Amino acid sequence: MTCLIHPSILSADFSQLGKELTAISTADAAHIDVMDGHFVPNLTWGLPVVKRLKEVSPIPFDVHLMIEDADRWAPAYAEVGCESVTFHAEAAIAPIKLARTLRESGAKAGMALRPATGVEPYMDMLSELNMLLIMTVEPGFGGQAFLNVTLPKIKRAAAAIEGSGAEVILQVDGGITEETIVRAAEAGATCFVAGSSVYGADDLEAAIAGLRRAAASAPTH
Numbered sequence: 049m050t051c052l053i054h055p056s057i058l059s060a061d062f063s064q065l066g067k068e069l070t071a072i073s074t075a076d077a078a079h080i081d082v083m084d085g086h087f088v089p090n091l092t093w094g095l096p097v098v099k100r101l102k103e104v105s106p107i108p109f110d111v112h113l114m115i116e117d118a119d120r121w122a123p124a125y126a127e128v129g130c131e132s133v134t135f136h137a138e139a140a141i142a143p144i145k146l147a148r149t150l151r152e153s154g155a156k157a158g159m160a161l162r163p164a165t166g167v168e169p170y171m172d173m174l175s176e177l178n179m180l181l182i183m184t185v186e187p188g189f190g191g192q193a194f195l196n197v198t199l200p201k202i203k204r205a206a207a208a209i210e211g212s213g214a215e216v217i218l219q220v221d222g223g224i225t226e227e228t229i230v231r232a233a234e235a236g237a238t239c240f241v242a243g244s245s246v247y248g249a250d251d252l253e254a255a256i257a258g259l260r261r262a263a264a265s266a267p268t269h
């Protein structure tokens with residue numbers, strides 16, 4: 049199985065973000081958490097900061113928008129060249145239209161679901177997406193424990209993606225460690241966001257390699 053590792057810079061040293069991006073250059077993309085203090089009770093950075101960081105990053109950007117009114121704000125992240133832009137289903141009025149707009153701007157379109165949001169209402173729109181993100185913690189903060197209760201949803205989403213024939217990356221985000229990544233991969237996830245387990249390690253490259261190895265070791269069905 050090909051698995052993708054996306055470290056989240058939410059756990060990086062904010063005074064050194066350029067260097068912190070270079071430190072994860074062996075990963076597949078950098079996960080950039082945009083929070084507005086409304087959709088989630090935390091605030092990070094917005095478009096001008098993301099645009100500048102993108103210019104110095106050695107790897108692609110996977111932007112995770114935890115913001116209200118995604119229909120209005122998400123397209124600008126695609127327009128500044130972010131390779132992948134993920135909005136929350138709970139924050140979009142017209143998710144199909146938004147996904148099409150993102151793809152027309154040259155980005156991959158991702159849609160995220162909070163832990164308690166069902167995947168079933170969205171199964172018919174999988175072909176509109178490049179990525180489906182199943183949150184494995186409540187969005188807002190790094191360093192939380194992986195919610196095992198999300199595993200059946202990951203399995204159902206993986207089966208729906210396979211059944212649809214569409215090429216959709218199944219991403220998980222929150223509480224991913226060398227231990228929990230095995231469970232998520234076994235359930236069918238193919239892309240793994242990891243904040244504290246990568247940036248909290250002494251050797252970031254080794255942490256990324258360790259996650260890759262652990263995901264690859266998961267039994268497949």
Ligand code: DX5
Pocket residue numbers: 056057058059079081112185186187188189190191192221222223224241242243244245
């Ligand atoms: C949480 C963010 C995550 C966060 C994950 O709302 O979306 O991307 O950085 O951090 P860890 O891996 O520490 O749970």
Ligand code: ZN
Pocket residue numbers: 056079080081112221241
């Ligand atoms: Zn995230």
